[in-house]
Amino acid sequence: MNPTTYFVTLNWNTTGLLSQMITSVETTVSGATRWVIVDNGSNAERWAALRAFAKAEFVDPFILDAAPARRLVRWEPYLDEIQAVVVRSRTNLGCIEGHNLALNVVKFLSVHRPHEVVLINTDVVISEHGWLDRLHSWLEDKPQIGIVGLEHSRGAKCASAIFLDTNGNWYIQGDQRMHAIPVESESVGFGMVMLRWPVLEAGLRFDPRFVMYYKQDDDFAFQVRTMGLEVWAFPIDCLHWGSGSLKTNEYHVGDAQGRAEFEQVKQANQRRFAEKWAWALRERRGSWEAEMGHLAEMRRVMADRRH
Secondary structure, three states, rough: OEEEEEOOOOOOOOOOEEEEEHHHHHHOOOOEEEEEEEEEOOHHHHHHHHHHHHHHHHOOOEEEOOOOHHHHHHHHHHHHHHOEEEEEEEEOHHHHHHHHHHHHHHHHOOOOEEEEEEOHHHHHEEOOOHHHHHHHHOOOOOEEEEEEOOOOOOOOOOOOEEOOOOOOOOOOOOOOOOOOOOOOOOOEEEEEEEEEEHHHHHHOOOOOOOOOOOOOHHHHHHHHHHOEEEEEEOOEEEOOOHHHHHHHOEEEEEOEEOOHHHHHHHHHHHHHHHHOOOOOOOOOOOOHHHHHOOOOOOOOHHHHHHO
């Protein structure tokens, strides 16, 4: 029996992207879905629009304009009946704290029972029917996999399978277009990604030392790999716009007042990542064969680190 799947997304000043993404999930997944949506600092007008959307889209959604833990406790007897929880943050927490908040809500809803989480951005549209059933079938005998990246666009490169160099820059292999099949990687695109039960059971969270957005995803993947778990890309047919909310809001997020200041945040996060993981980063490899050899080496290196 498959664990309960929770879909988690962060919303920021857009119900159009959110509605399109949720519709694409609902129409491509069989059975009921469960959602945790964190509204990440939308203005009053957009928050009102999100509330209206949630009431129309979901059956009796829990809409919390406050810290969720205190508000959810009173509904504990009904947790199995909750299809959607929408939590408002009056300030934009960024992806890191926003996702950590959502994961804490999921932990409460699951009552510590085995579950999995699909983090999905509002700027993703899925076109493949039955993708979740196909994924579950593939994962059935693979308990060693902790993260599965799910981004892919048919006819384009599989951006989900990511590798890192010594400066923390991510890259993909040049012939990745041919790999529309599951492949192991160092990290994956987090526009759409599944976190499996061993990762959630361990209570892993995004490192708040990374500010707002960028490199927290690669850092999370490396944390999972240090646990002895693997990170794989399992491409499904979808379209990921990429930074859709940031572009919609012209990069006015947190202390960044535009694209130039946002790029400065990214650069600082990249330096943090490279410094934190210097012991595990290596020069770029030039082929899939070299990448597979590197991954085998890293499994040994990280096993030594654990012991």
